[in-house]
Amino acid sequence: MALAGVCGARRACKDERGSAMHNFKENMIKRFFMLNGLLSIVILLGIFYLLLSRSLPALQEVGLKNFFAPGYWKPTAFATPQYSMLNLIRGTFMVGAGSLLFAVPLGVACATYLAEVAGSREREVLKPIIEILAGIPSVVLGFFGLVVLSPIIAQIFGLNSGINALNGSILVGIMALPTIVSLAEDAISAVPQSYRHASLALGATRWQTILRVILPAALSGIIAASMLGMGRAVGETMTVLMATGNALAKPGSFFDSVRTLSANIAIEMGEVPMGSIHYHSLFFVGLVLFIITFVINLLADIIFQRYREEF
Amino acid sequence: MRVTEILKQGKIISGKRRRDWRQEVAFFCLRISMLLVFLILLMILFDITQKGFGVISWSFLTEAPRSGMKEGGIYPAIVGTFYVTLIATFFAVPLGIMAAIYLNEYALQGRLNRLIRISLRNMAGVPSIVFGLFGVALFVQLMGFKPSLLAAGLTLGLLTLPVTVTAAEEALKAVPKSYREGGLALGATQWQMIKTLVLPSAIPGMLTGVILGLSRAAGETAPILFTGAAFFLPYLPNSPFSQFMALPYHLFILATQHHDISGVRPLAYGTAFVLLVLVFLLNLSAVLLRYRYRKKIKQA
Numbered sequence: 230m231a232l233a234g235v236c237g238a239r240r241a242c243k244d245e246r247g248s249a250m251h252n253f254k255e256n257m258i259k260r261f262f263m264l265n266g267l268l269s270i271v272i273l274l275g276i277f278y279l280l281l282s283r284s285l286p287a288l289q290e291v292g293l294k295n296f297f298a299p300g301y302w303k304p305t306a307f308a309t310p311q312y313s314m315l316n317l318i319r320g321t322f323m324v325g326a327g328s329l330l331f332a333v334p335l336g337v338a339c340a341t342y343l344a345e346v347a348g349s350r351e352r353e354v355l356k357p358i359i360e361i362l363a364g365i366p367s368v369v370l371g372f373f374g375l376v377v378l379s380p381i382i383a384q385i386f387g388l389n390s391g392i393n394a395l396n397g398s399i400l401v402g403i404m405a406l407p408t409i410v411s412l413a414e415d416a417i418s419a420v421p422q423s424y425r426h427a428s429l430a431l432g433a434t435r436w437q438t439i440l441r442v443i444l445p446a447a448l449s450g451i452i453a454a455s456m457l458g459m460g461r462a463v464g465e466t467m468t469v470l471m472a473t474g475n476a477l478a479k480p481g482s483f484f485d486s487v488r489t490l491s492a493n494i495a496i497e498m499g500e501v502p503m504g505s506i507h508y509h510s511l512f513f514v515g516l517v518l519f520i521i522t523f524v525i526n527l528l529a530d531i532i533f534q535r536y537r538e539e540f
Numbered sequence: 541m542r543v544t545e546i547l548k549q550g551k552i553i554s555g556k557r558r559r560d561w562r563q564e565v566a567f568f569c570l571r572i573s574m575l576l577v578f579l580i581l582l583m584i585l586f587d588i589t590q591k592g593f594g595v596i597s598w599s600f601l602t603e604a605p606r607s608g609m610k611e612g613g614i615y616p617a618i619v620g621t622f623y624v625t626l627i628a629t630f631f632a633v634p635l636g637i638m639a640a641i642y643l644n645e646y647a648l649q650g651r652l653n654r655l656i657r658i659s660l661r662n663m664a665g666v667p668s669i670v671f672g673l674f675g676v677a678l679f680v681q682l683m684g685f686k687p688s689l690l691a692a693g694l695t696l697g698l699l700t701l702p703v704t705v706t707a708a709e710e711a712l713k714a715v716p717k718s719y720r721e722g723g724l725a726l727g728a729t730q731w732q733m734i735k736t737l738v739l740p741s742a743i744p745g746m747l748t749g750v751i752l753g754l755s756r757a758a759g760e761t762a763p764i765l766f767t768g769a770a771f772f773l774p775y776l777p778n779s780p781f782s783q784f785m786a787l788p789y790h791l792f793i794l795a796t797q798h799h800d801i802s803g804v805r806p807l808a809y810g811t812a813f814v815l816l817v818l819v820f821l822l823n824l825s826a827v828l829l830r831y832r833y834r835k836k837i838k839q840a
Contacts (some may be wrong), residue, residue: 251729258731259646264640266637269660269705272698276670279677327552338573346567347574357827362581363664364823366759367668368788369812373584376805410577436563457665464667466762469790471796491669491762498673498766515673519666526665530658533834 234518245274276519287312290506296513302477302493304507312510314517316479320487321521323480324469325462327398328405333455335402336409340454343410344437354382363407368410371471374400379472388484390474395483397473401465405458412457412533416450419540450536456529464522466491475481490518547717585816592813601814609794610804614811619776619786620689621758627693627780628700628757633750635645635697636704640746643705643735648816662801664702668762671699675767676743690780692768699763700753707749711742714834748830755822759815761788771797787815 288296291312302314339359343352347443379391379398386395420443428438444451474486475496494511501508587596599613606612647653675695685691715738723733760767769789777784794808795801 248711254727255731261641262646263639265638266647266656268635269656269663269701270641272657272701273663273666276666276674277673279682280670283673283677335573335576338570339577342567342570342574346570351541355578358581360823360827364575364583364755364759364819366757366761366788366815366819368792369588369816370584372791372808372812373587375795377583377587406577434560434563436560436566440566443809459802460665464665464670466667466669467792471792491667494669494673495762495765498676500727512673512677515670519670522665522670523662523795526662527658 237390258381264312271304277516280516280519283290284312284509284516287506287509287513291510295519296510302488304497304510307409310507314490317488317490317514317515319494320473320480321463321491321518322490323394323483324397324401324473324489325459326460327458327483328400328402330402331399332402332405332409332458334455336406336458337413337451338498339406339410340413340417340451341439344414345435345443357412359407362403367404367465367467368471370400370404371468374468374472382498386484390486392486393484394473394487397469397487397489398483400468400472401462402499404465404468405462408461409454409458412454413447413451416447416454416533416536419450419537420446421540430455447533447536453529453533453536456525456532460522460525460529463489463525464518466495469494489513490521494518511527567642575649579580588809588812588816591806592809592811592816595627595810596813600810604774605772605807608800609807610800612808614787614790614814615672616773616776617785617787617790617811618814620769621787623689623777624693624696624784624786625754625757626763627689628696629750629754631694631697632700632753632757636701636749636753637746639701639705640708640712641734641739644709645730645738660705664706667697668760669765670761671695672765672767674698675763679768684780686782687768687783689768689777689784691781692764692784692786695763695767696757699760700757702801703756704749704752707752708742710748711745711749711833712738714745715741737830744829744833744836748826751822751826751829754770755819755826758822759788761786761792764789771807787811787818791815 254509296312296314299315300311302313302317303311343355347355374396375392382391382393382396383389384391424446425438426444428437428442433441438511469489470492473489473492475488475492476486477488478485480487493513497507498511501511600619601613602615603613604616605614643653643656647656672695675691675698679685679691679694680687683691685694719737719741720733721739726732728736751816764786768783769786770783771793773785791808791811794804794811798804
């Protein structure tokens, strides 16, 4: 703020001296940087616009309603192609919810440990672990699920194949973990020190303080962190593509093979004839996926910013 | 005297409380969860290293795949990943740094600034496959690049933009305010001040963001699936408009699309290991760089 004042004063000085040329140049530079700053908005709008315009032919031909009508995703069926995304959406949310079921408790526990229990030196050692986990490429994780996790799952539950929604959920949960841990830790660390002091001074133990004071106070931040984890889980492509089996049938349980929206695009986009209804309908699948993650991320962001302002 | 006694008693009481069994159990559980995450990471790294390390040889790294990718190495995939990451970096880094300069140096706290930040954070959450579709529509078709190194590189560049902006802005924020005030007080215009004082001291920090972006781009598969990565190419890419092989895509193919999946499993492990090492080295150098830079700033 003080800096803005100084800048303003400078600008006023320049005006008095009347070096208009200089001012013009400075203004142009500022405008130029501003254009770059606006880029993220332009790209987001561009993604939305391009996906929408590419999916319009499919929307006109198939009809918005039929994309969400009961049925199957069978765009290549010879007699009556079907474009129902219901099973894909089911699969997507199954894997998303399944991954959160294990990533949220584990992530919040880790975040609590990092923020409240671990000493500063311990934290320095532990935090890179989370960062390395975040750095593992999704295709490597998918490969791991395929060759290591799936036989284990098949053996434990006595299944023919361990390539199913459960496998995908576990892997995607691992992918979402770093997001949840680091954001939840931010949220917990943001709780003012005075809360802790007050609680301890009243005679509560550290654990009572964490459980009854700090976690409730950080709740909305933790919820936002979990939602961002959900956003990542829903959009994840390579791991689910490799580990969930990609069957188009209606999934009954976590032991069934499922296909998510993202995997569906990855599977079919490479083989579809360009310009066909099928091609355009894949862009519509992309648009739906984009809108779902956009809404989740935006809600999480709003909650998180509110939370920050609160403290 | 009395005060110290009371304090000492307090310590004893709180010492007793620290041995409260519920707390012990709870902290133990938290520690176990942290350990579990560590074990998951260890298991992944161990499995890939154990089965992938033996595959690595000089010829594996420097030869092209042979006999329907059942033999030979991954040289074209390494080269392809190198090129595509390079293009992504050249595209995303200048844009990211300039956006960060606007956000940190010029922008006033207001609605526009908030909107930009919200969209940046949201852009980081856009699924990579959606970026792939966007790349197909924009670079491959509208701009007519065909599936190529260029189209894939630009798509990856867009994907890494939020990482670059965030890291560049952090580096700018770390430059002390006094630098700026001093520059302005000496009569520099705002741009002169940024150019000669702020940027030079922020560049090492920005480098961290560049490397983090690089490692993200090198490991991504979904955005390059339809924008230029090829199943198999007998030759190396010779222009920005040729298709290319890439490490992550090669791993995907060896793991799921090859006609002899169990036969090429060792090659898949080798590819996974190389990819993991590459990403790990990039991340490590970013962490070390950030560490040194922070120390330097603290000293200054």
